[in-house]
Amino acid sequence: MSAPKKVVLAYSGGLDTSIILKWLQTEYGCEVVTFTADLGQGEELEPARQKAELLGIKPENIFIKDLREEFVRDFVFPMFRANAVYEGLYLLGSSIARPLISKHLIEIAEKTGADAVSHGATGKGNDQVRFELAAYALNPDIQVIAPWREWDLTSRTRLLEFAEKNQIPIAKDKRGEAPFSVDANLLHTSSEGKVLEDPAIDAPDYVYQRTTNPEDAPEQPEFIEIGFERGDAVSINGEAMSPATILTKLNEYGGKHGIGRLDLVEGRFVGMKSRGIYETPGGAILLEAHRGIEQITLDSGAAHLKDQLMPQYAELIYNGFWYSPEREMLQALIDKSQEHVTGTVRVKLYKGLARTVGRWSDYSLYSEEHVTFEDDEGAYDQKDAAGFIKLNALRLRLLAMRNRRLR
Amino acid sequence: MSAPKKVVLAYSGGLDTSIILKWLQTEYGCEVVTFTADLGQGEELEPARQKAELLGIKPENIFIKDLREEFVRDFVFPMFRANAVYEGLYLLGSSIARPLISKHLIEIAEKTGADAVSHGATGKGNDQVRFELAAYALNPDIQVIAPWREWDLTSRTRLLEFAEKNQIPIAKDKRGEAPFSVDANLLHTSSEGKVLEDPAIDAPDYVYQRTTNPEDAPEQPEFIEIGFERGDAVSINGEAMSPATILTKLNEYGGKHGIGRLDLVEGRFVGMKSRGIYETPGGAILLEAHRGIEQITLDSGAAHLKDQLMPQYAELIYNGFWYSPEREMLQALIDKSQEHVTGTVRVKLYKGLARTVGRWSDYSLYSEEHVTFEDDEGAYDQKDAAGFIKLNALRLRLLAMRNRRLR
């Protein structure tokens, strides 16, 4: 593979990716294009532009985009249609953001004629896999540079030396090492490493960044109504909103009530287990509400098939296979199921918990006429149940007869 | 099918099964054997004996058993090894009790020479299916009498008339209709029907029977440590306990902290949707803790296979197929996975929520050496990740090349 001439870097403006920027210039001698995205991580983007300029990036090579709506509409919402959780609990907040970033890296590479992309993910984690699988799937000829797997800046001291030597500004609070590592976007904040590395020890309270401690959350529960159309949230308390606005709003509700905290040890795709603290305030509410609306609008045959396939779907996203035919096939199946997942769910928020307490829909499959304990006026003939059970039992009876014969 | 001569009735001692008892005697003219089980429903059993005697059952035909340990050891715990939830939420508290009752009905039938069994489940629900599939699987020649599907006592008035005509004592509070229907055992309490039939309307507070309203739960969180061996809980806070004692104890913790409430619309096996309020205080804690201990002791390949099969396993139990070869096959798979699921989990209980905050085990697969952000002294070579990603990406790149060629 020939040396890259021009590389698009996923650039946050922080110290680490600034070092990468410089390292790409010096190590590969190549032109660097920076891409900084607003995925709702809660940081201003303009400082990233200034810093990139300071590091010698040409203005036409600096790309800054607000991807929040695209993120929620095309990535978060399709995933939530599946009720996707990884290993029973994790809401995939980091996993779902990576393919979107890669999509834009590749688009910018095509626009600027770059032959490589680069990212700041380490060689131990899942994010490198997610960035790169997406990049290769979208452009099979792209080169990917993952400095953390290549360089010799393997300690904090050496990184800082490199920064100083190359006149990269170092914020005062970055001199010491952070006590843990953070990733954030509109869907979630994750914290890992260092003080969190012993999974036996409770995470210290200061790790949680966007949710109130449930003990400090309001003493009164709050009830909200979330409207859905075809599986996606479209309104809160009757007010229609865009996808990113809804998630932002749900994050406010969830954060206030201490909802969506998670302390998890998970199996990484690269084979090791890691411990993370996740906060997904809006997502936790959304998952609960989506299940609530499916309860009345989704047929149980459809629901059970979705449930059965969800873990594989979640694993595909976790492992970085968003742009794979099997994820797209599963998405087609899931989306097909959501045609009538339309209606409203009432959720109670209180001290860490979001719980469905009511749901209604014009598309409801719930039939009070059938289920009632009262006289159903012939809607359901209880005698049918006898035959239903008899034939469901037949193979079990044949087994029992066989086994008795053999005793 | 010839008329039954002797029938074993699942008898609670309550009004409904007393009416069934009498009805079996008068309608079929057959000898009735009663079976009353303690599954932890929280009612005394001796009154059932007296009432059976009053209704003319011979002492040798009255069977009363405490099944709490068998229930938890052989049914609840094996199911929790699978992290089984039905339709994403329901902990299967009623479903798992039915096959145990049928097992004893069939055993007593064999002991007493009875040719039929009978139960008080209606023709609209799942319980009839669960009782009967289990009965047929254990004795393919048994007859099953389900009075609710047969008789003409289809209104409260007619039931009470029948009771009065047959001198069945009616407790004063049974004159009026209950505002909802309840089923309880050591694992859960479920409430259905009547005031709960509109799924849009919040369940009234008086429906909840064994959990404190989270708003009224203690203001201080409580932390407990649950010990596991081979996937089953064996101790709380270091104190070893029998299965039923552990679940009883967890119910106390959960009840006190308002944990395990659920408002659900579910798809019944017989084809309709129904709304239930479930309380599973100890079970909700147990599920969380079991996931916690699996996080460090179960390999992710094993965990993902379990996750994938869990919905089918849960559906089998929900639908009444406990005694089926496919449930037993899945159990063999699940049990195989639990060989090293041994260790301790620390759970925080607070106002409705049980959350794992720490876990440790001699059997841990978590390797701080591998995952650390610090120097790992060669345990993991980050360069391996490059090849790992390249080959995982190869088929995606071949797809992208093909698709580009066709554009």
Add this chain to the structure above:
Amino acid sequence: MSAPKKVVLAYSGGLDTSIILKWLQTEYGCEVVTFTADLGQGEELEPARQKAELLGIKPENIFIKDLREEFVRDFVFPMFRANAVYEGLYLLGSSIARPLISKHLIEIAEKTGADAVSHGATGKGNDQVRFELAAYALNPDIQVIAPWREWDLTSRTRLLEFAEKNQIPIAKDKRGEAPFSVDANLLHTSSEGKVLEDPAIDAPDYVYQRTTNPEDAPEQPEFIEIGFERGDAVSINGEAMSPATILTKLNEYGGKHGIGRLDLVEGRFVGMKSRGIYETPGGAILLEAHRGIEQITLDSGAAHLKDQLMPQYAELIYNGFWYSPEREMLQALIDKSQEHVTGTVRVKLYKGLARTVGRWSDYSLYSEEHVTFEDDEGAYDQKDAAGFIKLNALRLRLLAMRNRRLR
């Protein structure tokens, strides 16, 4: 349920459905509409019209349709996209025809204002389930009359008596009982019952009706090339043909070479096992060829997901759930996978066997450049495999270390 006034009968013109026709008139006193479909069963349809008229059906109540193209295009081909086989072997030839017949029964019922449909399937088989589930799914208010489950004409003698009493013509060869029962359509012929009931005993040769005994098939193999577009066969030996024409043609090839015979014991949905002899000459070739074209055009991630879901898809069709949301969801997934399943397969036909021997496509994912044993000029870096294996092995190594620690 009120008595039906007008009923649409799936009418073959044969003795059994003629008796049903008369029985419906006499038993229910209702107006009968007949529907006779050409699904390629190889019988003329006009005699059915004459017989219906003879039995007093008004001309405007006689419906005769050629459904061969619809059958293959909308039912057989979508199913073959999935490589569907039931219990490893059965190509679902009867199962796939039933929902189509029900669809037309319901359409005719709506057109003629009928409130019921009727069919000639017995109460022991799968076909009753397939007919009726489809009917209910398409019209939830329809009544279904299944005479074999209702009437008392339970022996051959009584059927013939009824026929004679009602002046139904009886063909000479129908006086005695057939040695087995047959169902046929363009996809297959199945034979069941009587002489075939002992699964230990070879089926006599005269049971096979549309395939040459392989021993008598041509001594020379024949090679054909089947063209596919988006998963469906579109041509044979370069000649474009309609779906039904292709299947007809493949049946000729297969029949001549003794291909597609199957002797199977299968598990029926109603709980018992039955033995059938199936002949699916064209279908067997089509399945082999479709697998052949998928081998080069379908990504293995997509193929494995399809393989994993195929048994459930096949079971849904076998059990009669064609018109269910879960079958439609799976179809969406399968169809998504077939977008580039386009190309040509060369199949060798010889004495009972159809075997792919070559395949090519503009959409091929096969890369000789990558796979070659010769110099690949850098397309693939063998060193990548080391990292790939190392990381795939990591969790296995962590398990081995844990287990060694515990020894």
Add this chain to the structure above:
Amino acid sequence: MSAPKKVVLAYSGGLDTSIILKWLQTEYGCEVVTFTADLGQGEELEPARQKAELLGIKPENIFIKDLREEFVRDFVFPMFRANAVYEGLYLLGSSIARPLISKHLIEIAEKTGADAVSHGATGKGNDQVRFELAAYALNPDIQVIAPWREWDLTSRTRLLEFAEKNQIPIAKDKRGEAPFSVDANLLHTSSEGKVLEDPAIDAPDYVYQRTTNPEDAPEQPEFIEIGFERGDAVSINGEAMSPATILTKLNEYGGKHGIGRLDLVEGRFVGMKSRGIYETPGGAILLEAHRGIEQITLDSGAAHLKDQLMPQYAELIYNGFWYSPEREMLQALIDKSQEHVTGTVRVKLYKGLARTVGRWSDYSLYSEEHVTFEDDEGAYDQKDAAGFIKLNALRLRLLAMRNRRLR
């Protein structure tokens, strides 16, 4: 990782592994232990011993074992219990042999104090993955040396030069390049590469090595009866035999009748597609017969679960995960299902095709009493089917009502 001191080489005695042997000695300067296994590949092993000695291996470092019984009993038969086929067709003949070889490499390494193992598989194929995953799973500290991924002997010319320079004897027929590459063991022979690389072109006849061309096979069919116990073949035509003897015998039958030829393009784990010609004469018969015995002895609920999981099981074996917890979990599930898979199958062998034509068992679940078209004397009540269908239809009717309401 430190340089290995002693390495156990999977040594065939052929030119390629002899070159590897020498290369390990010269490149790594380490002591080499050779392991040569008889897996039924049809070659004598003693020449391997002599050649190893000639190349300077100490007699105590030469290990030769006959693994045929272990291979069939502990690897092939457990796999056939699952009816495992990869991508619908491939019987996994190479895949299943690799973990066995690794098991012995690791055992010998432990016995001889070696710290590394080595194999002759290339960096493009699946076998490297299978060898190495098994090795790491059995000894997490072992080093693996894969010369084909490391050395610079990348052309035939350079290999021969190296051989000559190191006095490795070169058989005359090895001077030129083989027209394709072969792997063989008791279960199968596979051929790949070179003349087979274009998947559009028929494989030349000389590629097939252990099966008669069907055109040249006997004109008369042959019938054999295979006895099974708990899922494994135990006898042929009533004669009890050991596992390896049975497979050997079935290979003779299959080879004679031209059975088990396969021309396949498959997706490799490393991401590319490859074309192989497989011959599995005995295995093809065994698969057909095992399905035949399962048809009458395995409940359909059990069978369908097995069918559903088979593709994942096969993929695990194909990808080299024999020694993984998830394969062992699936094996526990499969083995559980085989408890009563005992009986006899009659198979017809004729010109390339093995077809079940009869099966019987004391453990049969087939009930002629239930299935019969004749009077069943009340074994089955056809009226039960009405209720069975009605309740299976209920959710479909509720869907139809909902959809109609929305129109």
